[in-house]
Amino acid sequence: MKKKIMCLIMSVCMLTLCACSATGQTAGEDNSEEQSLTVFNYGQYFEPEMLELFTKETGIRINYEEAATPEELYTKYVSGGISYDLLCTSDYMIKRLIDEGEAKEVNYRGMEHFKNINPEFLKLSDSFDPGNKYALPYFWGTVGILYNTTKVNGPIDSWDVLFNGEYSGQIIMQDSMRDSFMVALKYLGYSLNTTDEKKIREAADLLKKQKPDVESYLVDEARDEVVAENAVMAVVYSGEGYLGHEYNPDLAYVIPKEGSNLWVDSWIMTKNCKNTEAALKFLDFLCREDVAKANFEFQYYSSPNKTVVDKMDETLKANNAINPSYDSLKDCEVFEALDEKTTALYSELWKEIKSE
Amino acid sequence: MKSKKVRVLAIPYAVWIVGFTLIPLMFVLAKAVTSPAGGFTFDNLLAIFDPVNRKSLILSLLLAFISTVMCILISYPVALILKSSKIKNKKILMFILILPMWMNFILRILAVQMLLSKNGIINHFLTMAGLSPINIINTPYAIVFGMVYDYLPYMMLPVLNCILAIPDDIIEASRDLGANRLTVLRRIIIPLSLSGIGSGITMVFVPSMTEFVIANILGGGKIQLLGNIIEQEFSVTMNQHLGSGLSVTLMIFVLLTTLLFGRHEDTNKGFVL
CATH class of the missing domain: 3.40.190.10 (Periplasmic binding protein-like II)
Structure with missing residues (x-):
């Protein structure tokens, strides 16, 4: 009797393992048929309508995942349960991810809307991403x-x-x-x-x-x-x-x-990102004027995007939370x-x- | 033939136990006795004696104990009143008691936060009535309040089940033999309801001992229970080995409580939830 139960338990274990590996494979195959990106960001940090707009324009589906703090984001990332293509986190965590070899080098300068990013923030990013090879500034504050x-x-x-x-x-x-x-x-x-x-x-x-x-x-x-x-x-x-x-x-x-x-949150492409072309499209999309503006108006952190700052009304421009004085x-x-x-x-x- | 069919039906349960209890438990145990660098160590298990962890463990046990006692003190009289009341459909009353459990537990705790906060509803009414406002939010009292509010049905139901199941004949018989109300309570009702209290204690004490969400929301991040430390080790410090070690220590306490109070359940199988 006991033996039989043990047999049952063991076979169940084996079956579960087989099932796990089998589903893992099919999921991998699916990716090549339908384009999708897994994006990892802080909570309340992205205008949801813009995600829909991106899918509508490009046909690329976005799996959107959220974390509350840089530490939580890092823990979820390294646990490896989900393979993320792009993630957005804070300066020191970006540095850590770069140092651990988790980021992929990206030629941001080749993107159509990259010119919208104020070079000041690339200089600032230099402290955690020397040479601006990996990180694309998203918001600062x-x-x-x-x-x-x-x-x-x-x-x-x-x-x-x-x-x-x-x-x-x-x-x-x-x-x-x-x-x-x-x-x-x-x-x-x-x-x-x-x-x-x-x-x-x-x-x-x-x-x-x-x-x-x-x-x-x-x-x-x-x-x-x-x-x-x-x-x-x-x-x-x-x-x-x-x-x-x-x-x-x-x-x-x-x-x-x-x-x-003074913090700068930036996007990086992870080393696991397979579809770099789609990922680049997404990053370029973020730099586009209308998208950057919608995301800015979603949570009012300071935008490194020149077009957004230039077209702000005067009260916003003078606000010390959004545009702090140099002093x-x-x-x-x-x-x-x-x-x-x-x-x-x-x-x-x-x-x-x-x-x- | 019949037993074979029954065994087939047990497969989902076996899958569940193996996949979601045994395997994860192995992982936790394996992490608990290894160091981040690899290699066998007892440090993670002994970390409970570290002053900070020990203090949190004692606080966890204390708050869980107070909550459990409060739950008993609230449930028992209610059960007694229901027992002696003439209401025909006691099922409806029990249904009302568990009604709050239909709502998500985090939402309920957030609602308690609203009620207790400085400019919250309770203080609003107190000041309107000319009384001084209470300031219990972000203190251990608020956590106890939240735990009692949340776990009361888990005490109420087994206690109520048990007391309602005591045959009226026994009580009448003891009355006939000259026992007064107090003696009936002391010699008949309490001994016969111990099994209900026992399972109630297990169901309230164990979750409140491992609690960290209520402590976070109602304690304002100022009160650190052992559950909070374990959560921190996993989500912030990223020392999964220490977190697992502390979890295993906490499990030992859970096991002790279950052994201490859970054994009554056998004597009164039919009435435990």
């Missing part, structure tokens, strides 16, 4: 404070308001390891890419001390909480800063004077990928902070 102008005492222009206890219980921090450390490091006057253990520990101590004053650590909901006036201020990305003001006119966004994180950016830095030892230190300290 800053990290700053979104605050309620009617509930603060005096002007907000420094990270200090998050640490001096004045707004205890009214502060929302980013529930993301590097963004939270960035705030503390910048406030202490250090580089956000420092690998000096002493400085990182100092930042962690500051964050631990700050924790009782923090109302919550959030990612996507941070803006909504300030809009709903459940908190007075939150650390947010610039696009959220702009939209916060749209939803509640009492809110304003500021890049603190100590400097902050406010002078102390801002782009994240670099941290070495393994520093990453481990960050994780350990972040866990400590969260369990305080």
Whole structure:
């Protein structure tokens, strides 16, 4: 009896394995018949209508996948469950993927609409993609404070308001390891890419001390909480800063004077991409004026696309979340990928902070 | 002949168990006892003694314990009231009790978040009534509230099933023999409903111990349960070995709870869900 059951279980195992490999093969064959691309992006970062438009124009089907944070995106990517053709992620994660040989070199200059990209951002991308061989800038922005102008005492222009206890219980921090450390490091006057253990520990101590004053650590909901006036201020990305003001006119966004994180999200083609021609079509499509504009108006991060910026109305152009002044950016830095030892230190300290 | 047919019917179950329980469990176990560099190690299992992890484990156990006790305290009186009530169709009442479970659990927790938030509905009514608002969102209290709200039906149903199944004759007989209400409760109803409480405890304590979504949403990212640490190890830190090690430790606790409270189930098979 027992033997029979074991036989049954074993045969089931074998059958499942066979079935798995069989479906894997047929899926591979299907690709050559119908053109499709698997695209991986952050959530809420693409106007869905534009995906439909692309399929309508080219006949290429898009499988669209989303992740919430760079770390989640990376984990899903390396787990290998799905083979992605194109992905969009942040500067330091792009660097990591390039370094690990996951990206494919692309001749962006050959694309029809590439000229729309402001060369300034190619220069900026140089820090994580030397020679601009892999990454195509998609959106950029800053990290700053979104605050309620009617509930603060005096002007907000420094990270200090998050640490001096004045707004205890009214502060929302980013529930993301590097963004939270960035705030503390910048406030202490250090580089956000420092690998000096002493400085990182100092930042962690500051964050631990700050924790009782923090109302919550959030990612996507941070803006909504300030809009709903459940908190007075939150650390947010610039696009959220702009939209916060749209939803509640009492809110304003500021890049603190100590400097902050300047980020660039870019597209790369992965080494697994088989249909490079289709992938290039998609990337070129993104640079096209109408598409770039639709995507910009979907979430209001700053666009590296000249045509979009040139045709903005004056209020948008003057908005410090969408077009920050050169002066406010002078102390801002782009994240670099941290070495393994520093990453481990960050994780350990972040866990400590969260369990305080 | 008959037994063969029955065995054929068991194939889907076997596929399920092998494909979705045994094989994944092997992966987790294999990762738990190896280091990222490869090679055998006990470090991932011993990591539970690390102060940060230990603290989260204790907090997880504590919150799960409080939630379970609250669930019992709420379910038991309800069951007793239903038992003695004259309502004919008790099935309808039970149906109403499980009605919230028809809605997605994340949505329910988001709704609780709305209710409890600083300018939320509860505080709105409190201030309207001239009372001081409560500030429990982003604290462990909110997490307990969420867990009780979510898992109450899992306690309510087995307890109710068990108590409703106690024959009225027994209670009447004890009354005739001079037992007062308290004695009936203490000597008859509670002992006969232990199996229901036992399965209720297993069904509430186990999921609340491994919880991380409720802790994230209602705790505002400030409270770290062991479930949150495991999730972080997989999604942020990308140390799957440590995450697996901690999961295995947590599984040991789950196993202990099941062994401790689950054994009552055998004595009263028909009434467990």
